[in-house]
Amino acid sequence: MPKTIIGVMGAGEHATPLDLQNAYELGQRIAEAGWIVLSGGRNVGVMDAVSRGAKSRDGLTIGILPRINSAMSDAIDIPIITDMGNARNNINVLSSHAIVACGMGAGTASEVALAIKARKRVILITEDLQAREFFRSLNPNLVSIAETAAIALEQLKVILSTQK
Amino acid sequence: MPKTIIGVMGAGEHATPLDLQNAYELGQRIAEAGWIVLSGGRNVGVMDAVSRGAKSRDGLTIGILPRINSAMSDAIDIPIITDMGNARNNINVLSSHAIVACGMGAGTASEVALAIKARKRVILITEDLQAREFFRSLNPNLVSIAETAAIALEQLKVILSTQK
Amino acid sequence: MPKTIIGVMGAGEHATPLDLQNAYELGQRIAEAGWIVLSGGRNVGVMDAVSRGAKSRDGLTIGILPRINSAMSDAIDIPIITDMGNARNNINVLSSHAIVACGMGAGTASEVALAIKARKRVILITEDLQAREFFRSLNPNLVSIAETAAIALEQLKVILSTQK
Amino acid sequence: MPKTIIGVMGAGEHATPLDLQNAYELGQRIAEAGWIVLSGGRNVGVMDAVSRGAKSRDGLTIGILPRINSAMSDAIDIPIITDMGNARNNINVLSSHAIVACGMGAGTASEVALAIKARKRVILITEDLQAREFFRSLNPNLVSIAETAAIALEQLKVILSTQK
Numbered sequence: 001m002p003k004t005i006i007g008v009m010g011a012g013e014h015a016t017p018l019d020l021q022n023a024y025e026l027g028q029r030i031a032e033a034g035w036i037v038l039s040g041g042r043n044v045g046v047m048d049a050v051s052r053g054a055k056s057r058d059g060l061t062i063g064i065l066p067r068i069n070s071a072m073s074d075a076i077d078i079p080i081i082t083d084m085g086n087a088r089n090n091i092n093v094l095s096s097h098a099i100v101a102c103g104m105g106a107g108t109a110s111e112v113a114l115a116i117k118a119r120k121r122v123i124l125i126t127e128d129l130q131a132r133e134f135f136r137s138l139n140p141n142l143v144s145i146a147e148t149a150a151i152a153l154e155q156l157k158v159i160l161s162t163q164k
Numbered sequence: 165m166p167k168t169i170i171g172v173m174g175a176g177e178h179a180t181p182l183d184l185q186n187a188y189e190l191g192q193r194i195a196e197a198g199w200i201v202l203s204g205g206r207n208v209g210v211m212d213a214v215s216r217g218a219k220s221r222d223g224l225t226i227g228i229l230p231r232i233n234s235a236m237s238d239a240i241d242i243p244i245i246t247d248m249g250n251a252r253n254n255i256n257v258l259s260s261h262a263i264v265a266c267g268m269g270a271g272t273a274s275e276v277a278l279a280i281k282a283r284k285r286v287i288l289i290t291e292d293l294q295a296r297e298f299f300r301s302l303n304p305n306l307v308s309i310a311e312t313a314a315i316a317l318e319q320l321k322v323i324l325s326t327q328k
Numbered sequence: 329m330p331k332t333i334i335g336v337m338g339a340g341e342h343a344t345p346l347d348l349q350n351a352y353e354l355g356q357r358i359a360e361a362g363w364i365v366l367s368g369g370r371n372v373g374v375m376d377a378v379s380r381g382a383k384s385r386d387g388l389t390i391g392i393l394p395r396i397n398s399a400m401s402d403a404i405d406i407p408i409i410t411d412m413g414n415a416r417n418n419i420n421v422l423s424s425h426a427i428v429a430c431g432m433g434a435g436t437a438s439e440v441a442l443a444i445k446a447r448k449r450v451i452l453i454t455e456d457l458q459a460r461e462f463f464r465s466l467n468p469n470l471v472s473i474a475e476t477a478a479i480a481l482e483q484l485k486v487i488l489s490t491q492k
Numbered sequence: 493m494p495k496t497i498i499g500v501m502g503a504g505e506h507a508t509p510l511d512l513q514n515a516y517e518l519g520q521r522i523a524e525a526g527w528i529v530l531s532g533g534r535n536v537g538v539m540d541a542v543s544r545g546a547k548s549r550d551g552l553t554i555g556i557l558p559r560i561n562s563a564m565s566d567a568i569d570i571p572i573i574t575d576m577g578n579a580r581n582n583i584n585v586l587s588s589h590a591i592v593a594c595g596m597g598a599g600t601a602s603e604v605a606l607a608i609k610a611r612k613r614v615i616l617i618t619e620d621l622q623a624r625e626f627f628r629s630l631n632p633n634l635v636s637i638a639e640t641a642a643i644a645l646e647q648l649k650v651i652l653s654t655q656k
Contacts, residue, residue: 113274441602
């Protein structure tokens with residue numbers, strides 16, 4: 001029986017302190033719910049913070065790495081090495097039951113767009129009003145907004161209960 | 165000496181009549197400039213229209229196809245068969261000297277975002293104000309707006325002269 | 329701390345009864361050693377048998393699936409959905425600390441070749457003498473032969489102790 | 493109407509003088525036949541030699557490059573930048589109407605195997621008897637042997653006439 005996998009996306013080097021705090025707390029709450037965290041796997045930004053949060057609650061973490069020599073987060077249990085750069089973003093999205101984006105940037109935007117394209121549910125935790133409006137306009141049924149990690153987790157529970 | 169390749173992105177089945185008209189004219193103008201048109205290669209929407217426009221002016225056309233059995237536009241000279249679905253969007257972007265998006269949608273949004281991530285110049289021909297504002301906010305130096313195919317071509321000439 | 333991942337490759341629909349028996353036993357032994365089994369994830373052939381073997385010993389199993397709608401083995405815990413067909417074979421290889429091939433065929437041959445290209449250690453459990461000779465000729469230092477799953481496991485222990 | 497594309501594969505840094513000579517002549521003959529040469533696109537080995545041969549006869553050349561910063565052959569007209577390393581080998585194979593391998597090595601072997609998997613016709617120009625026997629054993633209907641570039645071209649003509 002496959003486990004439930006939640007993809008958490010966000011900036012690497014350009015993540016803000018608030019993004020990192022949200023990602024860490026989200027990792028904790030996803031692990032407490034018994035789900036697996038999937039991220040881009042590098043040792044920076046949201047990828048690292050969400051994985052460390054999950055490990056602090058004994059969760060399992062998957063990192064979909066862009067390169068053979070990518071510097072990996074210490075908090076990754078299962079590194080999947082794609083060696084395909086940002087084309088891996090599509091794998092991140094397809095392998096997750098639902099996606100949460102902490103913050104925004106070009107890479108994160110590509111993942112949110114690919115998720116909508118794949119008809120996956122996406123939760124945005126971002127103060128970027130333009131991002132909220134744009135992605136909601138692409139598909140309001142798939143994209144929701146959460147102000148905090150706690151609210152995102154409540155939304156995930158509803159989404160996952162609907163999928164089953 | 166590698167040829168100049170312009171990537172033209174846009175919706176497939178959901179393209180509007182205006183998108184198709186812009187794409188067809190853009191294909192004509194790109195071919196007249198002596199450049200190659202690169203698209204997603206299928207026989208629908210912007211991909212098909214831009215390729216047909218280019219062929220009407222004896223241009224060369226590349227189609228980066230998602231599947232082995234994808235229905236291909238009759239106007240593609242060089243089909244590159246990736247069999248990797250939307251992960252091919254990153255190849256579209258990386259292989260183009262600059263990108264023009266005709267219209268907007270989730271797939272197109274992923275390509276624009278990946279282009280910005282790869283630090284490619286992007287021109288948007290779209291009436292979607294939320295898309296314009298969002299992508300301009302991601303990187304105003306890389307993203308410009310064109311009202312018509314003719315204006316997009318003038319912008320491309322400036323961009324390409326700067327790159328050389 | 330990333331876990332140790334062993335990639336087990338082999339035919340799908342065309343696996344022989346001996347391949348399936350070897351794969352099942354290999355899955356059991358890899359799980360008993362505390363390692364993770366990685367396979368192509370579908371519900372046929374060596375992929376399915378090695379995953380079921382691992383689950384019979386409470387192991388963890390990863391399946392790198394070719395398509396969104398691939399029929400997945402019931403014994404997969406962590407499905408990674410690539411949607412990139414046989415291009416995923418490179419991900420299988422890069423994500424594994426070492427590779428074992430049970431039997432031989434065109435897909436398996438591509439994975440063994442990609443493993444050698446990536447300088448990974450490969451163990452062949454196959455009676456196909458031409459395959460043994462050919463792959464040994466490509467790189468005798470990376471490719472070894474095992475007559476049984478038990479011998480393959482002894483070889484894996486030596487390989488992994490050397491890598492640390 | 494899509495053009496006919498012939499994929500020519502072979503070693504990069506480890507190509508032998510005979511491989512390079514065969515590849516150069518093959519490029520000339522493919523161009524003379526009016527077909528396009530597709531290769532891995534880098535500025536070494538068989539990729540470079542076949543592309544230079546084709547350009548010496550005014551042929552068109554496609555290079556499927558592994559990386560954004562790959563050093564490209566000067567003889568490539570159309571660079572397709574995949575940024576996905578050896579996973580691009582599957583694109584090389586799928587995009588070609590038929591494949592010719594000049595020489596042998598791990599990367600070339602992966603392409604021949606992927607070609608057989610995709611049910612493409614493959615011609616081997618190699619003195620490596622183990623490679624000949626192994627790949628012929630995988631599928632004797634798809635794999636043939638040519639002693640020279642001239643013979644390979646005769647075989648290609650037969651193969652392509654059958655496909656139409």
